[in-house]
Amino acid sequence: MIDAIAPVRLALIVVFGLCGLFFTFVSMTGVLRLPDVYSRAHTASQADTLGAGFTLAAVALAAGWDGAGFKTVLLLFFIFVTNPTAAHAIARAAFEEGIVPWTEGDERR
Amino acid sequence: MADGGGLGPKGGSVVVPIESTPTLRATVTHLVESAADGEFSAIHFVVFATWREGDPEAFDREASVDRLLERVSTWAEADLADVDDVDVGDVAVATTVVGGDEYLFGADDYVRELVAYADDHGIEHVVLDPEYTPVGNTTLLQSLEFALSRTDLVVREAPVARPTRRERLRKEATGIRFAAIFGLSLAFYLALGDPFYPFDVVTGVASATIVAVTLSRVSLDADPSLARTPMRLLRGAVYVPALLFEILKSNVVVARVILDPRMPIEPTLNRVRVIVGSGLPVTTLANSITLTPGTLTVRARDGNLYVHSLIPWARDGLFDGSLERWTRFVFYGREAARLPTPRERDDVGIFQGPDATEEYPGARADGGSEREDPSAASSAANDRDDDSDTADGEVTAE
Numbered sequence: 001m002i003d004a005i006a007p008v009r010l011a012l013i014v015v016f017g018l019c020g021l022f023f024t025f026v027s028m029t030g031v032l033r034l035p036d037v038y039s040r041a042h043t044a045s046q047a048d049t050l051g052a053g054f055t056l057a058a059v060a061l062a063a064g065w066d067g068a069g070f071k072t073v074l075l076l077f078f079i080f081v082t083n084p085t086a087a088h089a090i091a092r093a094a095f096e097e098g099i100v101p102w103t104e105g106d107e108r109r
Numbered sequence: 110m111a112d113g114g115g116l117g118p119k120g121g122s123v124v125v126p127i128e129s130t131p132t133l134r135a136t137v138t139h140l141v142e143s144a145a146d147g148e149f150s151a152i153h154f155v156v157f158a159t160w161r162e163g164d165p166e167a168f169d170r171e172a173s174v175d176r177l178l179e180r181v182s183t184w185a186e187a188d189l190a191d192v193d194d195v196d197v198g199d200v201a202v203a204t205t206v207v208g209g210d211e212y213l214f215g216a217d218d219y220v221r222e223l224v225a226y227a228d229d230h231g232i233e234h235v236v237l238d239p240e241y242t243p244v245g246n247t248t249l250l251q252s253l254e255f256a257l258s259r260t261d262l263v264v265r266e267a268p269v270a271r272p273t274r275r276e277r278l279r280k281e282a283t284g285i286r287f288a289a290i291f292g293l294s295l296a297f298y299l300a301l302g303d304p305f306y307p308f309d310v311v312t313g314v315a316s317a318t319i320v321a322v323t324l325s326r327v328s329l330d331a332d333p334s335l336a337r338t339p340m341r342l343l344r345g346a347v348y349v350p351a352l353l354f355e356i357l358k359s360n361v362v363v364a365r366v367i368l369d370p371r372m373p374i375e376p377t378l379n380r381v382r383v384i385v386g387s388g389l390p391v392t393t394l395a396n397s398i399t400l401t402p403g404t405l406t407v408r409a410r411d412g413n414l415y416v417h418s419l420i421p422w423a424r425d426g427l428f429d430g431s432l433e434r435w436t437r438f439v440f441y442g443r444e445a446a447r448l449p450t451p452r453e454r455d456d457v458g459i460f461q462g463p464d465a466t467e468e469y470p471g472a473r474a475d476g477g478s479e480r481e482d483p484s485a486a487s488s489a490a491n492d493r494d495d496d497s498d499t500a501d502g503e504v505t506a507e
Contacts, residue, residue: 023360030367038405038417039376043367046402050360053353071301084399084406091407091417100469101378101417103461 013058020055027051036102037094041087048083052076122151123234124227126219129177130240135269137181140236141188144200149234151201154181155226157219158208159387171206178204212387214409216256221411224260235264284325289333291321344439351435355401359423363402366420374419375462378469381427382413382456384448385436394436398427415470424459428452 023046030043053076060072125140127133140152156174160167185202208222223235235257242253257264294317302309366372385391391414395406398416403423408415418424430450438446451457458467 023364026364026367030363033367034374034419036376038378038407039374039419042402042405042417042419043363045399045405046360046363049356049400049402053356074297074300080400081396084396087399088395088406091405095407095415101376101461103377104373104375 009061013061016054016058016061020051020053020058023047023049023054024051035106037099038091038101041091045083045087048079052079121149121234122153122230122232123149123236124153124155124223124230124232125236125238126223126241127154127156127177127181127238128241130238132238132240132267132269133181134184136236136238136267137184138188139267139269141185141192141200143236145189145192150199151203152185153203153205153226153230153232154178154185155204155223156206157213157222158206159213174206178206211412212385212391214387214391214412216253217410218412219253220256220260223257224262227262233261233263235262237264237266239266239269285333286328287321287325290325290328291317294320340442341439344442348435348439352397352400352432355432359402359404359426362422363419375421376417376419377424377459377461377465378407379416379418379424379427379460380413380458380467380470381416381430381433381451382454383433383451385433386440390436390440393439394432397432397436401426401432421464428457 027043027047030046031040034040034043056072056076060069063069063072123140123143125136127136137154140149143149144152156178158171158174160170182202182204189200189202205226207226208218211218213219213222227233227235237254237257254264254266295313298313298316299309302313304310366374383391383394385394391409395409395414398404398414399406401423403419404427405417405419406414407417416427418427428451430452433451434446434448437448448454459465460467460469
């Protein structure tokens with residue numbers, strides 16, 4: 001299967017896969033580094049948008065434009081609808097609880 | 110049309126928010142009978158506008174609301190004539206539309222409008238139609254009764270027979286909303302499975318039925334329009350690549366800020382008043398804002414979105430309103446997308462940090478200042494200054 005894939009396509013798959021990995025890494029760094037629940041919710045959405053986006057693009061390329069590739073696009077669509085909904089639910093719950101967003105000079109929480 | 114205000118000699122006035130429900134007729138009768146018994150001297154039937162003047166569909170919606178109000182006053186007149194009581198002549202009936210200048214997003218907004226109307230007309234009582242659920246306020250959100258319980262108004266539900274749950278579902282089952290949800294779910298299921306494999310078709314129909322029965326009331330707050338939906342889908346297809354580009358751009362900027370310890374973050378909570386309809390349009394906009402790294406929608410209230418921004422760059426992008434214009438383009442067309450940015454309209458506010466322009470809002474709709482963290486409120490107020498680099502983003506506190 002692999003040797004049937006043209007070199008350009010293989011290179012694209014690798015590049016997309018690495019990009020996905022990079023943004024997932026950034027997202028993980030952000031969750032560890034940022035100070036409070038709101039700012040962490042920001043960066044968690046990065047893993048889902050570009051992290052999953054690039055990875056799924058790589059999968060779609062590897063799978064080809066038949067059934068599997070199409071399903072990958074639908075999967076991405078699903079993630080793009082559900083991810084911000086979940087992020088909003090977390091942020092709104094925090095706001096309703098009276099948690100004030102971190103500003104410069106505050107303690108880390 | 111609100112001409113029946115004023116306190117009567119015996120009872121106070123009552124305000125009744127209405128929409129077209131199966132129990133509306135009985136609710137009107139109950140109110141007229143209560144008034145005849147001397148409980149109320151004036152009855153105000155109000156409808157919350159779900160449009161803003163100037164929306165493309167405003168005219169149609171206004172006409173249907175006018176018909177509803179006309180029907181209600183006819184019913185009330187008929188009921189008044191039926192009651193053999195000399196006092197009945199004193200009962201004033203008023204019908205009116207409120208909230209036409211704003212989009213109302215949730216229970217908080219409806220209650221605020223209702224309280225304002227009650228204050229204007231010296232009203233102390235609210236009677237709710239048991240089937241009343243304002244458009245755009247689905248069962249998933251906080252209930253209107255709960256929001257009303259935090260006000261000074263005396264609230265009760267009209268004691269009229271509710272149709273049973275089973276009847277209600279059957280009624281919905283024939284609706285166009287049910288068909289839309291069912292069709293969409295089935296199409297999605299079969300796209301993932303194999304439309305020519307009988308097992309997938311049977312399980313797909315079963316799943317789509319379950320989804321449609323449980324969610325058609327929740328997912329759609331208006332019947333999908335055959336005239337508008339295809340155009341919206343087409344324009345949505347134009348929007349998706351544009352949104353992907355925005356996401357890519359913001360991702361790169363935010364990734365740099367996160368990875369480079371020398372680049373500081375400056376998170377603030379902000380307010381932006383958006384001019385999009387309640388329900389699906391505002392959900393699309395809020396989701397798009399959240400999808401874009403660096404901005405996160407925290408709350409939709411009073412026609413405003415409360416958005417948390419990680420860095421000033423993301424906040425400026427939000428205040429430039431490109432996603433708002435795109436949303437208006439998708440839902441209302443190219444003409445509607447031409448509008449000034451939120452910054453130019455003075456529809457923005459910053460609650461925190463050195464550029465703060467407004468007080469940090471409480472978690473609750475009715476003021477709520479007593480519940481919030483006092484240190485944060487004072488820091489937001491004290492940090493106000495006049496840096497020249499904020500001049501273009503400066504708005505005055507309301």
